[in-house]
Amino acid sequence: MKKIAIFGSTGSVGENTLNVIRENLDKFEIVTLVAGRNIEKLLKQIEEFKPKNVYIIDKENAEKIRQKYDGLNIFYGKQGMEEISKLTDFDVSISALVGIAGLRPTYNMIKSGKTVALANKEVLVAGGELIMKTAREKGAKLLTVDSEHSAIMQCLNGEENNEIDKILLTASGGPFFDKEITENITVEEALNHPTWSMGKKITIDSSTMMNKGFEVIEAKWLFDVNPDKIEVVVHRKSLVHSMVQFKDGTIMANIGPKSMQIPIAYALNYPNRLPNKIEKLNLFDVVDLKFEKPDLNKFKCLALAYKAIKKGHSCQVVLNAANEVLVEKFLNKEIKYTDIPKGIEKMMSYFDIRELKTIDEILEFDEEVREKMRKEEM
Ligand SMILES: NC(=O)c1ccc[n+]([C@@H]2O[C@H](COP(=O)([O-])OP(=O)(O)OC[C@H]3O[C@@H](n4cnc5c(N)ncnc54)[C@H](OP(=O)(O)O)[C@@H]3O)[C@@H](O)[C@H]2O)c1
Incomplete structure (x- = not known):
């Protein structure tokens, strides 16, 4: 039995992870569940999966859990997050908090030298170099459950000795790819993603294509490639999950159903695949394998992400922090x-641009950006 920790169990990736585990109870056992504020959902998850350790942000909610489940290790607040992310009683931890909140816990988990499956891409946007260096030093295995990066990881299996010519990172294009972007776009319109059902922040990031900019940075760190070799390719149907082109011209593609459960299951059971109940793709129904270029004049957030990559690490911290604040405001x-x-x-x-070497330096700078935005009232 593999022991699984889920940071962000009440979110979209967290729930998809629990769906995979529910279908494979002979293989996986939940040891840790980490949630933010959704006490009702967390209580149901505790009842069903009987973890050893749980976290919730507020002390009052932690107290409610304690009253029902005496004997459970219950953590809350800033200190509680520090403690629960330093526990080492897991085999695989899913890092699926959203935004910068996931950086320090993920860093702590990587320091344990175990396997961490990363959904929280902002971790690599803000701290890619430090995270990768720490994983190498501690011998931690860093897997990815982002569908595009899982696809790339699979396309690279057995290709260690072959230099990558290009990574072709697919993008759905979001709800506005074929529409005009105006200041009148509503929250409801931006949340109406054409192909994926996800948490609110990543859904807005997908609509602006900032999500793809973040994924370019994520791919750079995960696969150690120069960003110039990563090309964003809009593929509206989200059936090709990404591709790798090699120097002989061969393109390896990962094609399959649109379901986060597939990359999650692959990471949980890495390197072996798990069967599932998801409807298989019928290739005879796949009429459209069209690929298009994104318009950087229209998708300004994607252009800004490229600019931040060129400028350097601290600019990527600014990109991430400013985006997180503004998306929440929107x-x-x-x-x-x-x-x-x-x-x-x-x-x-x-x-x-400034040098940011340690986790504290990154998080202090992230806070400085947010503070500046509070002062500017933006
Ligand atoms: N959704 C997808 O299909 C998908 C695909 C690829 C990558 N990702 C990435 O995966 C990450 C999670 O995405 P998501 O869509 O699952 O987001 P989500 O639905 O908003 O879930 C976020 C999770 O994190 C918890 N959380 C947030 N802030 C927290 C904090 N300060 N302390 C403790 N828990 C906190 C939330 O708890 P409560 O809800 O209880 O407050 C929730 O469980 C993001 O970085 C996203 O970019 C998502």
């Missing part, structure tokens, strides 16, 4: 859709 209907790239660009020009 979701709260405090700013317009088009204010997202405008605000990020402003922050990227305000902050000079």
Whole structure:
């Protein structure tokens, strides 16, 4: 039995992970569940999966859990997150918190030298170099459950000695690929993703294509390739999950059903595949394998991500922090859709490049960017 920890169990990736585990109870056992504020969902998960350790942000909610489940290791607050992410009683941990909140816990888990399956791409955007270096030093295995990166990982199986010519990172294009982007775009329109059902922040990031910019950075770190060799390819149907082109011209593609459960199961049971109940792709029904280029003048967030890659690491920390603040404001209907790239660009020009070596330096700088945005009321 593999012991599994899920950081972000009440979210979209977390629930998909639990769906995989529910179908494979002979293989996996839940030891740790980490949630934010959704106490009702967490209580149901505790009842069903009987973990040893749980985390919830608020002390009052932690107390409610304690009253029902005496004997459970219950953690809460900042200190509690530090402690639960340093536990080592797992074989595979799914890192599926959202945003910068996942950086320190993921760093702590990697320091344990175990296997961490990363969904939380912002971890690599803000701390890629440190995370990869720590994983190497501690002998931790870093897997990915992002469908595109899982696809690339699978295309690279057995290709260790073959240099990558190009990574072709597919993108659905989101809800506005064929529409005009205006300041009147509503939260509901931006959340209406054509092919994937995901948490709110990543759904907005997909609509602006910032998500793809983050994924270019994620791919650079995971596969040790120069970003110039990573090309974003819009493929509206989301059936080709990404591709790798080699120097002989061969392109390896990963094609399959649209379900996060497949890359999650692959990471949980790596390197062996697990059967599932998801409807298989019928190739005779696949009429459209069309690929298009993204328009960087229209998808300004993607262009800003490329700019941040060129400028350097601390600019990527600014990109990530500013985006996180502005997406939340847009979701709260405090700013317009088009204010997202405008605000990020402003922050990227305000902050000079600086060296950020440690986890504390990265997180302090992330906070400095957020503080500046609070002062500017943006
Ligand atoms: N969804 C996808 O299909 C998908 C695909 C690829 C990559 N990703 C990446 O995976 C990550 C998670 O995405 P998601 O769609 O699953 O997001 P989500 O549905 O919003 O879930 C986020 C999870 O993190 C928890 N959380 C957030 N802040 C927390 C904090 N400060 N402390 C403790 N728990 C906290 C939430 O808890 P509560 O809900 O209880 O508050 C929830 O369980 C993101 O980085 C995203 O980019 C997602």
